[in-house]
Amino acid sequence: MTEIDVGKVTDDERAKIKALLEEYPQLKSKIKIKIIDSHKEYALQAVDFKKVSGGETNAIFSDVESYVTNKEEVKQEVINLIKKRDIIAAALECLNKREMKVVRYKYFEGESDLKTGCKMEVSERTISNWKDDIFAKLKKVGILEIKID
Secondary structure (H helix, E strand, O other): OOOOOOOOOOHHHHHHHHHHHHHHHHHHHHHHHHHHHHOOOOOHHHHHOOEOHHHOEOHHHHHHHHHHHHHHHHHHHHHHHHHHHHHHHHHHOOOOHHHHHHHHHHHHOOOOHHHHHHHHOOOHHHHHHHHHHHHHHHHHHOHHHOOOO
């Protein structure tokens, strides 16, 4: 096995990479939900924009007005989530099949090193060593460059 010389992965960098990997499966669902939720369909009477007497807006008007006002904010949030998902996916492409299995078991399925090792028929220590290689590779390709929250 060849070692990757990117300098030592610090504990802080390790924690950030771990958090990104654990967040990745949920990002996919979160994006779909945000897109579905941001494309509300309103009945024609809801787009009537009538105000009730006394200068107050009715609930339907307020809902539509809120939707129109927040549309750009929601759009940017979805764009940021998609960028984050795509950056993580691109970074994961540098990993080989064995390393992807470790990522899937450890971070997507939440398994322990011991259980991951059992599934892959290797020792817990081997999993720990492979994780070091995985973090080094992900750091090298720039996964820590993600600035989108």
